[in-house]
Structures are given as structure tokens and as C-alpha cells.
Amino acid sequence: MATTKSWIDAARPRTLPLALSGILMGCGLAWFYGAIQASVSALAVVTATLIQIFSNFANDYGDSQKGTDNQFRLGPVRTVQSGEISKKEMETGMKIVGALSFVSGLLLVYFGTRHSSPVAFFVFVGLGILSLIAAYFYTAGKKPYGYIGLGDLFVFLFFGLLPVAGVFYLNTGTLPGSVFWLAVTIGLFSTGVLNLNNMRDIANDRNSGKITIPVRIGATGSRLYHAAMLLLGWVFAVVFTIQNFQSPWQFLFLLTFPFFMRDLWQIFHIQNEKELDPFLKRLALSTLAFTLLFCLGLIISVA
Structure with a gap:
């Protein structure tokens, strides 16, 4: 029987900060525009956390089926592949976490759309269901899209565009175009994390038939791709700040720039x-950290 530690390992806690970044950015922007709702923001955090855990369970389960999690993999040993959690137990875990995320998502959408049109409610319910489907079929199922190089696109959408723009709308009932500058930024940074994961496992993925973007473009190309995403994300964040400037505090997020650049430099030399x-x-x-400082700058600027 799986232990508590095994379930915690399968949940991959180190991925949760990334899942929360888009949600927090959407909340920070809603505050900046003067329309934050505590219930919506709290439910968004809970829902995003549950969906990310569901995604990690499904990824663990799917890669074990495809044989990608093996002795040649360079990352942490996965729980299903190692036998810590049986496939049956993981299937049960996915059902429980998936159900909890669906219930939490329904409450989120209800509180976020109760003052708008019924169409918005059903649109967001549909997007929530699509998020769960996308999380499952990344590596699971007969034709997982993560095995044909589409993982980057889906991470960009479901870690960047959807959480930032979606949470902003659920808080405010509006969706100005300027919000998408930051949605793209978070999407690019999140895709960068996936790209690093795929760069690390490039040899094993190639041998296992998992054709990620790094497998397609090679080690050097994937590093250039990585640098382009990070730098473009920073450009978009600066553009938003200049366009919506109210206080120098809004540039507080620049304190994190050296950390991004230091790591990027080291990645190129590994x-x-x-x-x-x-x-x-x-x-x-x-x-x-970028998200928290960006949001703090927004909050201080309108205080």
C-alpha cells in the first residue's frame, strides 16, 4: 500500500509554485484594476493546486505506461514506475483529486460568474473540464500529445493565458487586452520549465519515442529556444508596466531579473x-518570486 510520502512525491510539490503563479498574477491585476474578490481568488488557488496535482498523478501514470520512466531517465524516480504506488492506486488517486478539482472549479466559476451572463458560467465550466482532459492526455491515453511535441503549447495555454486572463475575468467581469501581456509572460516562463525538463531527458525521450521539442531541435537549439522564451517574457512584462505606469514601485519585479539571467547563463554552459x-x-x-513582486508593485502603486 502506498505511503503518505509516496503520494507527496507523486504530487511533485516543486511544481506547485508554477501552477500558482498564473493565478496570483490574475489576482494582482484584478487588484490593480480595482475589482478583487476574496472568495474567487481563494477558490482559484485551491482549484489550480488540485488540477496541478491531478496533472502530476496523470503524468506519473502515463509515462509508466509508455516506458519513458525507466532506469535511463535523469530526473527523480517516479512512484508508479518504481512500484511505490500501484497503477490501480494511482487510478483511484486521479479520480479523487479530479473530482475534488471539479467541485472546487464549479464553486469558483459560480462565484465568479453569478453577476454576469449564464454563457460565461458554461464557458468557464467547459474550460475547467478541458483543463482536466489536457492534464490527463499529456502523457496518458493511446495518443498523448506530450509525445508529439505539443506539450509546450498546452503549458503556455493552461499555465499562462487561461489562469491569468481567466482569474482576472472571474474577479472583475471584464477582460482588457493589456492583461494578455502578463498572461503571455507567465505562459512563456512556465513553458520554459517544461523545456528544461525535456532538455534534461532528451536522450531517454528520443529512445522512448517521446518526440519533444528538444528532441526535434537538439540540445543547442533547445537552449536558444529557452533563452528566447525567457527574454520575450521579460519584454512583455516591461511593456505592460510602461503602458500602465503609475508609480516606480511597479518596477519592483526587476529585482528578480539577475536570478533569471544567472540561471540562463549556467544552462548554456552545462x-x-x-x-x-x-x-x-x-x-x-x-x-x-517575479509574480509576487510584480503584484506587490501593482498593489503599492494603487494604495
Whole structure:
């Protein structure tokens, strides 16, 4: 029987800061625009956390089915592949967490759309269901899209555009175009984390038939791709700030720039792909720090 530690490992706590970054950015922008709702924001955090855990369970389950999690994989040993959690237990775990995230999501959408049109309610319920489907079929199922190089696109959408713009709308009932500058930024940073994961496992993924973008473009190309995403994300954040400038405090997020650039420099000089593993957590935490300082700057500027 699976232990509590095994379930915690399967939930992959180091991925949770990234899942929360888009939600917090949406909340911070809603505050800046003067329309924050505590109930919506709290439910958004709970729902995003549950969906991310469901996604991690499904990823663990799916990769074990495809044989990608094996002795040649450079990342942490996964729980289903190692036998810590049986496939049957993981299936049960996915059902429980999926159900909890669905209930939490329904409450989130209800509180966020109760003063708007019924159409908005059903649109967001549909997006929530799509999020769960996308989380499952990333590596699970007969034709997982993560195995044909589409994982980056879905991470960009479901970690960037949807949480930032969606949470902003659920808080405010509006969706100005300027919000998408930050939605793209968080989406690019989040995709960068996935890219690091795929860069680390490029050899094993190629041998296992998992054709990620790094497998397609190679080690050097994937590093250039990584740099382009991070730098473009920073450009979009600066553009938003200049366009919506009210106080110098809004540039508080620039304090995290050296951390992004330091890690990027080191990534370009790493020869052993296994050494890339710590940079996944570091980019996730840097993205969260960026988000918190960005939101703090917004809040102070309108205080």
C-alpha cells in the first residue's frame, strides 16, 4: 500500500509554485484594476493546486505506461514506475483529486460568474473540464500529445493565458487586452520549465519515442529556444508596466531579473544534461518570486 510520502512525491510539490503563479498574477491585476474578490481568488488557488496535482498523478501514470520512466531517465524516480504506488492506486488517486478539482472549479466559476451572463458560467465550466482532459492526455491515453511535441503549447495555454486572463475575468467581469501581456509572460516562463525538463531527458525521450521539442531541435537549439522564451517574457512584462505606469514601485519585479539571467547563463554552459534538473525548481521559484513582486508593485502603486 502506498505511503503518505509516496503520494507527496507523486504530487511533485516543486511544481506547485508554477501552477500558482498564473493565478496570483490574475489576482494582482484584478487588484490593480480595482475589482478583487476574496472568495474567487481563494477558490482559484485551491482549484489550480488540485488540477496541478491531478496533472502530476496523470503524468506519473502515463509515462509508466509508455516506458519513458525507466532506469535511463535523469530526473527523480517516479512512484508508479518504481512500484511505490500501484497503477490501480494511482487510478483511484486521479479520480479523487479530479473530482475534488471539479467541485472546487464549479464553486469558483459560480462565484465568479453569478453577476454576469449564464454563457460565461458554461464557458468557464467547459474550460475547467478541458483543463482536466489536457492534464490527463499529456502523457496518458493511446495518443498523448506530450509525445508529439505539443506539450509546450498546452503549458503556455493552461499555465499562462487561461489562469491569468481567466482569474482576472472571474474577479472583475471584464477582460482588457493589456492583461494578455502578463498572461503571455507567465505562459512563456512556465513553458520554459517544461523545456528544461525535456532538455534534461532528451536522450531517454528520443529512445522512448517521446518526440519533444528538444528532441526535434537538439540540445543547442533547445537552449536558444529557452533563452528566447525567457527574454520575450521579460519584454512583455516591461511593456505592460510602461503602458500602465503609475508609480516606480511597479518596477519592483526587476529585482528578480539577475536570478533569471544567472540561471540562463549556467544552462548554456552545462554539458551533462542531468545537471539541468535543479534549474526546473529554480525557474519555478523565480517565476513565483517575479509574480509576487510584480503584484506587490501593482498593489503599492494603487494604495
